[in-house]
Amino acid sequence: MTESPDLDVPAVASAEDAAARRDEVVAWVREHAGKMAYELARLQGGDYGRRSFKTEGGEWTVKYEAGELEFLRFEGRAGRDVYVVSTQQPPEPEGVAAAMKHYPDLVAAFNEHVASLEHVLDDVPDDVPEIASAEAVVAERDRLLSPVEEAADEMAAQLHRVESDDYGTYAATVNGTRWELKRDVDRASYVRVGGEGGVYLVSQYGPPSVSDTRRHAAGFRDFVDAFNDEIASLHADLDDVEL
Structure with missing residues (x-):
């Protein structure tokens, strides 16, 4: 210093x-x-x-x-x-x-x-109703979706026979709503309703909600009809081919 x-x-x-x-x-x-x-x-x-x-x-x-x-x-x-x-x-x-x-x-x-705060919860009831089981509702949903999944796999199998690729997509607009089936060889990967961000009626990740099933399951019939018309149209096109 x-x-x-x-x-x-x-x-x-x-x-x-x-x-x-x-x-x-x-x-x-x-x-x-x-x-x-x-x-x-x-x-x-x-x-x-x-x-x-x-x-x-x-x-x-x-x-x-x-x-x-x-x-x-x-x-x-x-x-x-x-x-x-x-x-x-x-x-x-x-x-x-x-x-x-x-x-x-x-x-x-x-x-x-x-x-x-010591007694603020005194009047809160500690007895609550029993929780209702969703088993019956889920079983009914699965029953309705079972034929949808089977039909989707059959559609995928028919597309595999018609098309040369192992992977493909079939889409149709039915009653103003887009339906889309994506296949992996001869099995359906998914059936989606409503385009991007829509509802997956069939999916490898699990079933849709009960409300979505109710909303869209019946419309699947029209999607199948559109598919059948497409296959029939292809058949008619081949009938016109002469060798």
Whole structure:
């Protein structure tokens, strides 16, 4: 260090003690308010959230992330905002001192909030009706779709006989709605109603919903009729060929 000149200048005071005390208080608050953050997360649900509590001296905000305290902010009525706990730099000692005068009021407000919820669920009934079985509805859907799947496979087999490729698609517009059958060799990969984004009446990934089955199953007959007309037309075209 440079040698001090012969001047009447006081020495610079060390902030070590004040900073150490500030860090001690903040560490204690982090742990204590962390319990509030944990309880809030349990009450409010979710991994992220916050809640504010108004006290006589100002408003406190507790914010948590994954059940851990993210920050504790005090907005004093005198206009001074202090992040007593945060992920950023530590607060000034004066700010911590001003906020901590009102910290007991926050704890009291928090405890009152928790107490107010103790009996909020008392009137909620714990007896609920039995869940109805969907077995009969599903069985009826499967019964209706079984001949549709068989017919779709038969259509795919006939297309395989007529066309040279192992993979193909047959589509027809019936009553203003596009129907499409995609085949893999001689089996139907799917039957889709309504084009892109439509309903898969037949699919390798599972059956359609009951409501979609009701809406479209009957229309499959017209799709089969259109297919049969197509095959008949091809037959008629060949009949006109003379050798």
